[in-house]
Amino acid sequence: MDDLPPSSEATASSAHAPAAHGHDHAHDHGHDDHGHEHHKLGFVRTYIFSTDHKTIGIQYIFGGLSFLMFGFMLMLLMRWQIAFPYEPLTYANASNHMGYQFHEVLYHLGVDNAPPEVPKPVAVPAGQTCFMEWLFGKDQMPGGVMQGNFYNTLGAMHGTIMVFFGIVPVAFAAFGNFVMPLQIGTVDMAFPRLNMGSVILFFISAVLMFSSLLVPGGAAKSGWTSYTPLATISDQPPHYHLLGLQSWVDATPNFPEHPTWWAVLLAGQSMWIIAMAFNITSSLLSSVNFIATIVNLRAKGMGWMRMPFFVWTQFVTAFLLLLAFPPLEAAAFMQLFDRVFDSSFMSPGGLIVNGEPMIRSGGGTPLLWQHLFWFLGHPEVYVLVLPGLGIIAEIVANNARKPLWGYNQMVYGVLVLAFLSMIVWAHHMYLTGMGTAVSSFFQLTTIIISVPTILILSSLIISLWGGSIRFTSPMLWACAFLPLFGIGGLTGIPLAFNAPDQFLHDSYYIIAHFHYVIAPGTIFALFAGVHYWYPKATGRMMSEFWNKVHFWPTMILMNCTFFPMFLQGMAGMHRRMYDGGATYQQLNAGVLHWNVFISEAAWLMGLAQIPFIINFCFSWKYGRKVSDNPWEATTLEWSAPSPPPHGNFLKPVVVYRGPYEYSVPGAVNDYTPQDEPPSAKPTHISGPAPADERSIGFPPLN
């Protein structure tokens, strides 16, 4: 490309955009007012088709948080079937059960003299339509009783929505878009219009995914992993051959139910695939944008090791998305081929489905899907977790008023983590019969990956040592994050080993393990992040009181929900049983009573989110107004006005120091912002340079 240096150089220098131009421009526009108003953009361009990274971040956070709530509610529905199998979900039954529980508690407290009677399920009278049947249709919940297919749909959509439409958009897209360009001190993302394109693609994918709940037959039912051949044959209109083998088309001419091509594409699983293809493309474009922004648009003086840890995690997450998502896209194309064109990428020949031979040329293997899926699926775990770790790192340093302990190790750790996460995927597949040699390799890499993870988590915990901790709203969430994420991580170690995994695989233990990583892990970090950057986005603070009303019940109920699952899983309860294990009562008898407890904890946890919703919405308008830097933080986003104007900063940003200069001895304040120039008179009375002070308060390790 560079074979014409003279010409390139000459024209490059003649171009009218010198390096510092962007900052000057931001300066010109920025200081007269704070708003988008002076650009005279209409409502649509300002709030819907916006290219401003902050608006886009807020779009993602509204979308992502609503989808999180929606996905959570799908699971609350499922928990009814698990707790009270085959009972109609009606007001009468629900209130009977609640009354029973209430009186049970009163009996144990000695208020009631006799134990209450176990309520009998009340059927919906014939000829009446209960609310659930009206809402979800006769196929899914006739008489309020959840059908197996609908249960599977709820499970699949819960996983898909939580992972791809909830956490990734909030943790990566929302916080990344809003915070990352501010933290590296630039005016916007490298490709603002591409950024808008990502939002539009994400919106299309969400519309497709959510509308698939409404198509005949319901949405995808094969789990969020969409394992073949189940996913290939599910939701398939009968006797469809779009471009099938001609002999099969000839065998069913003018079949009454011969579906048209759009009926094939509008089946639940096909829509899942197409929606995922849009979602993947959106994530890919975002990750290109993120990496290009971080590499090319860092402010003057913002060296790599001066970047806040949050930026590092976003950088690494973007690389994971960039390199791990395309194989899933390829796999999605193949599964779509299998479904629409009757090909056999992932189907072996000779399968019998519903008593009839499956019409396939054969020659494929379901393992192909599993490998390609988990090649994404495992890095995806780190996509979910790393932004959360980044958020927590910012909040821990800020609220402990101390530099992060071991910033360098954390950065190198996260890079190693990213690399290793690409070569551990088959630990999800120990039970597929890959062979012991392959299993051993993945067992080894999986164990190695726990080293950088523990390194990062330990650094965060050590950072608390000797700090003067402020228990602000974000810090409450961060303090809950550290041990609970630790539980999630440490319970994963038995799963990494081949032998215990034979027993624990596909049990409730797995569910408990990854929910501990993601729910009190990442989602707590997201709540922390919302509270931490809310003043930056709105100029107002969220209520501390309502945060406590939200935090304590959520934290307690989260543990009530997931901890008993460890017990159930270790007792051998399988994770996919539609009746909550009642069929295998003799095997699961000792742990089945937890089902009701877990379900009730989950429902109460749903109620516990109401204070957050109220707090989030009301504070937007009525929250306490605060200054630009209410947390007295050091990173660059707090040097911009709140909310930051179009172009972000009022003056060109120059970075003079590292990201966490808290409690520097001899400094005027206990925080020194990154863009504060070094003063003429030495702020340090004597002693070591700031880099060495990262170990303040921690005893020497010799």
Next chain:
Amino acid sequence: MEIPYTISARPDTGLYNGKLGIWLFLASEVMLFGAIFTSYLFVRLGADDGSWPNHVQNVWLGLTNTILLLTSSITMVLAWVGLKERKFNTYRWALFATIVLGVAFLAIKGVEYHAKWVHWGFFIKEDAFNKYQADLDKDNYFYSYIPQQHCYEVRGHFLNRDELIADNKLKAGPYEVLPDKAPGFVINAGNHSGPSFNTISSEEDPKISIDPKDIDPLRGYGRLLPAYGTYYAVYFLVTGLHAMHIIGGVVVMLYFLTIGSRMYKRNPEQLSNRIEVTGIFWHFVDLVWITVFPILYLT
């Protein structure tokens, strides 16, 4: 507000944003095509003996397409050089030539797809095959045996298909088939080789009649589409995805040839950056084809 480094390179990274972005995008494309080629290996290694077709593509059409794409990469660079040297007409002609070559590639691809559409394959039960074997051997027609599936495969033109189809139903009459010739020379010939489209029989060659009862019910008969076998599924997936990339590239170049070229008056350097980025993408698409060609055509 203007984004820094959209036109000139950032000194310490040496890249302007667009160039960095396209390289990152290509990294994801490498993973996309890499996953597909790996899947190809995966299904091919797991295929039944004799079931994987060899030498079924028309090498000359594939070679022509390879040359077209390689030439288009040259004209793409010429377009960029034209802009860098501020020779607008060179730019326009070179870009136009690139588009024409890309469209010609797609046209030839269409010819190949059509050949798959009109070409048929039949799987005949092992125990009924001796009826046909003598006739096939006599005229040096191609057939191949798939031991694990207990059937023989014959490919050719389905001559009386239109007559047999009436009222959307297939009549029971025998299938008149003009089979392909066995190839004249193929490295590693034997049951593992297949006919090339170069060895299509002529109209005068004798045809054979296949009794519908002798067709293997599980494998059947059909056009050479993805449902016919995993090889064709791979072929259509890879070439289809590649063709989508060509179409995308052509659309972008059409934009830069028409509306997008107005930027030349305002900011020629930015336009040349955009063309450079387009070119990087185009070379990548070319590179993918250079991988596809030996894998699907020369084996």
